[in-house]
Amino acid sequence: MNSAARFTALFPPAFSALAGMDVRLLRLLDAVLDEVHLARAAARVGLPLPAAASALERCRQLLRDPLLEDGGAQMRLTATAQALREPLRLALAGDANAPMANPSQQLPSQGAVVQRVRILMPDYPAQVVAHALYQELATAAPSLDLEFQTWLGDADATARLERGQTDLVLGSAAPSGQVRGREVLQERCVAVMRRDHPAAHSLTLARWLSYPHLQIACHDTLNRMIDEQIAMQGLRRRIGMVIPNFLMAPALLQGSDLIAVMPMHCVPAATAAHPVAVALACLRPPLPLEAPPLRLLQHRRYAGDADDAAVALVAQVLERIVRQRFDGR
CATH class of the missing domain: 1.10.10.10 (Winged helix-like DNA-binding domain superfamily/Winged helix DNA-binding domain)
Incomplete structure (x- = not known):
């Protein structure tokens, strides 16, 4: 048999x-x-x-x-x-x-595996997945190094991918040209504010626009989508503060009347590192806004052959960790 x-x-x-x-x-x-x-x-x-x-x-x-x-x-x-x-x-x-x-x-040889894989993603989800990714790869491929590069937005990440300055991108940009990708997480947008915010119990469009907004600069795709939606209705919003990353957001929101719109997975869970997260309210935005999906992007130069075994391995493990950690949030 x-x-x-x-x-x-x-x-x-x-x-x-x-x-x-x-x-x-x-x-x-x-x-x-x-x-x-x-x-x-x-x-x-x-x-x-x-x-x-x-x-x-x-x-x-x-x-x-x-x-x-x-x-x-x-x-x-x-x-x-x-x-x-x-x-x-x-x-x-x-x-x-x-x-x-x-x-x-059929399987790649050790000599074919590159020693370092460069990754670009925002601070969220990086803060959640980095430890799990390192821990698993330290066991599976201890000779492989990871480099998390500085995130400057989807447009910059895609450009660096095309120029060969990075290997993997986890972001919201759509595949195009020589960049291929797959969706790993379909998210939803939430309006985030302190739990006792005056608008927390009745977030109409008018009330939402009457308060200053906190804009997270690193999420350029979502920011553009929000501005386009508001402009289509002939309205404007006031950006009260711009910050470079998501890590700064919880404390700022908790201590002010600022309101931010972000993907749910970018709202820090309540932990010792983010004790104020539990005091934040997450509400449906008062306009038809779908969060851009989180995609794992690679250049077409990585075709899955033996020469790209390390990139393929990191991509596989990273995708699984993202799905495990964020699915259902």
Whole structure:
């Protein structure tokens, strides 16, 4: 019986994706679940670490599960991963003596992986995803470095991507020309103000425009959309203060009558670092305004081949983390 037939017989429907997985992926997956450590698993099956990281990411996508999660002092298996261990071993038992194909035929070699990936995104979501991204890649590809560059807006980020000055952009600009991208989060806009703001209980268009607005300069796409919507109605708003990033917003909003409009994921959650966030009100803006989707952008020079393995790996992990952290906000 071949591997696909064994998986069909042994696994419940939830694990049917395993039936179509290459035996090399299955062997790496078995080693990862046994070692609970990617580097040791890679050494065990004879794969370069970056290639093993790429293969593990493919397994995660096919199974729709992270498989490994932060357990504090060390990584631990998810519930899905634990359920896979014994059936996976049984299914692979018939292939134990089969020769291992050369992984370099389909998986990138360690020498092909660049050492640094440059990323551009606003401070939110960067503050939320940076730690998780580093933590996972430190285990999956410890020789890979990350560089978070200074965000100056969607237009600047797209231009730098086209010039080859950055590798990945997480922002609201639309793909065009040599820039390709995919949507990773569809957001909603909210009007944010202190919870006891005079307009917090009845935010009409007239009341919204009667108060000074806080504009976050780094979100140039959203700012342009707001101004266009207001101009279409023959109205104007007063920009009481312009700030460069989202991190400054909570304290300013809490201590004034300023009102800001921002994507929900950019409203800091109430934490020790942002204790005032809990005292902010988030309301529907009083005009038809849809938040621009959050997109992951790359230049078409990154076509997913072996030479771009590091960029592809970071993009895969980053997209998954964004979806996990912000979905439903």
